[in-house]
Amino acid sequence: MRPTGPAAPAPDTFALDAGLRVRRGDFTLDVDLTAAPGEILALLGPNGAGKSSALRALAGLAPLTGGHVLLDGADETTTAVEHRPIGMVFQDYLLFEHMSALDNVAFGPRCQGASKAEARARAAELLDHMGLTAHARSRPRQLSGGQAQRVALARALAVRPRLLLLDEPMAALDASTRIDVRARLRHLLEDFDGVTVLVTHDPLDAMVLADRIAVIESGRVVQRGEPAEVARRPRTSYVARLVGLNLFQGRGEGETVVLEGAAPDGPARVAVREPHRGPALVAFPPRAVALYPEHPRGSTRNVWRLTVDGIERFGDQVRVHLDGPPSLAADITPAALAELGLSRGDTVWAGVKASEVECYPA
C-alpha cells in the first residue's frame, strides 16, 4: 500500500495546481485541481460532465479561456503541448499502427532529442518493466487490450513526464480482463513519482486506482475526497447512485432530519445515529432497508409506507424501487420478495434502523 497522505496536502507541496476554465458554446468548465507528488487523482463523472475536457486542458490540447496550470511550481499555462512535461494515455490508446510496440515507446524520447540507440534502450527498459519484452516487435493490432494499455502507458512514461494523464484507461477493455488489468495498472502507477490525473466514469476504477477523487458534474467539482470518504458520504444523487446509496437532502433537527420535498402528510423525517442541526445529507445503503407487509413492531425508528415502483435483479439480491416520500431503493433476498408477493403498484412498509443512517453536513 502507498502511504496515504493527508486529504489536502499543504499548499507548498502541490506538484499540480490547476484552475481550468473553458467556455465552449453552452458548456462551461470551471474546475480547480491540486495534487501532491506521487498522488493519483481521479476525475469521476458522467459522460459530458467535462472531465475529458479538463484532461485535454491540462495537456494543452484544448485552449483555456481562463485559469492556470502550475506544474512543480512552473507556470505551464501557455506552454505548447509538445513542450509540456506531460505524458498521456488516450482512451483507445492511439498507438501508431505503422510502428512496432518498441518504436511507439521510443517515439517520445526521439522527439526529445535522444539518439536512436538511447531511445530504443529506454523503450526496451520500460517494456521490460511492463512485462512486454516478448511483444516489443509486435504491431499494435497484434496486442491484446491489456497489452496495448501497457504499451500506451510505457509510451507516456518514456518522456519522463511530471504529470501523467489517463483518459478512461479501462474503457477499451472487455469486462473479463478488467479486474486483472486494473490491478496491474495500479501496481505500475505506484512506481510513478509525478502526479497522475485519471479520468473515468466507473466508480470502481476511481476507488481502486486513485488516492483522491474529484467528482465532476456539469463542468464543476461537486465533491472531493478520499475514495472511502466519497463512497461513504456522497454529496450528490449522481455520486450516491454510483456508490449505491440512498441519499436525501434535509435539515437536521437534533436526532431527526426533515427531508426536502413537500408531501400531503408533511415532509418525511429520518431518525439518525448522531444528532445534527442545520442543512444535512442523509445516506443509507439499500441493503439496510427491510420491507414489511404491515407496520412493523420493534425498535426500527424509521418506518414509511411506500409504493412499489419497480423490481429488478441486483446480483444475488432483488432491488425494489419504492416511491415515497422518501423515494428509495431496497435490496432484499428473492425469498423475501416471494414471501411479500410484491408487484408494481403495491404498497409496503419500509424500515431502516437509525444506526444504519449516515448523516453529515450538506
Next chain:
Amino acid sequence: MTTGTPRPPGNAPVVRAPRTRAPRTRSGRIPWVLVVPAVVGVLFLVLPFAGMLVRAPWPTMGARITEPDVLRALWLSLSTATAATVVSLVFGIPLAWMLARTGFPGRRFVRALVTVPLVIPPVVGGVALLMVLGRNGLVGRYLDAWFGLTLPFTPAAVVIAQVFVAMPFLVISVEGALRGADRRYEEAAATLGADRVTIFTRVTLPMVLPGIGAGAVLCWARALGEFGATITFAGNFPGTTQTMPLAVYMAMQRDPEAAVVLSLVLLLVSLVVLATLRERWVNAA
C-alpha cells in the same frame, strides 16, 4: 418450389420452411429500369477497346512496336508522366496539408482555385501556361532574360503541362485522406513532444499513405493521357515533346493502323501500372 434457389440434392423439405423461405425475406426482382442502362453503359465503355483489338494489325505488331519513333514517344511519355507525378507529390502534399489542416484566410478560395484545372479544357490551360511561361510571358521573359531559360517546346514544358492538369487530382485525393485521418493520433504525437513537422512526417504521412498512393496513380494516369495543354504549351516535336497521345493523334492522320498500335501500347502500359499499384495502394485506401 416457388423460389428460384435450388436446394442441394438429398436435402429433405425443411419443416420450418415458412420462416426460412418466407416470400417476404427474398430480395425483390432486379429492376430492369436500372439493369438495362447499366448494361448499355458497360458495353459503351468496353466495346471501343474490343474494336481496337479486332482491327489491330497483329501480324506486323512486333515490328511496329519496336520502331524507334514509337519507343521514343513511349519513353518520353513514361518519363514525363513520372516526373510530373513526382513534382505533383512534392508540391501537392504540402498544399493538401495546408488545405486540410490549417485555417489560413482564403483557404476556401485557394481550394476552389486548385480545382479549376480539373474543369477547364486542357487546351485553355496550355494557352494560360504560354501566357505566363512562354518566351514573352509574364514570368517567362525574365527566365529568358536572366537565366537564358526557355521553357516552351522542351520536355520540361511537357512536364509542366502535365503537372498543371494532373496535380489537382493528387491534391484532392490527399486532402480527402488527411480529412479522413484520425487527428487524435497527431494529438498523441504532440503529447509525446513531437513538433508539427515531426508529426507530419512520422505520423500523418504514414497514416495517409494509401490516399497518397491512390492520388499518385490518378495523377500519373492523367499525366500520361495529357494532350491539350501539352500540344499547346510544349508543341509536338518527335523525340523531345511528342508524347504517346500526340503520337497517336499524328499517326491517325496518315496511318490509322499505326495509331491503333500506339493506342494498344498506351492501353497496355496504363493497365499494367494501374493493376500493379492497385494491389499495393488503391485497395488499402
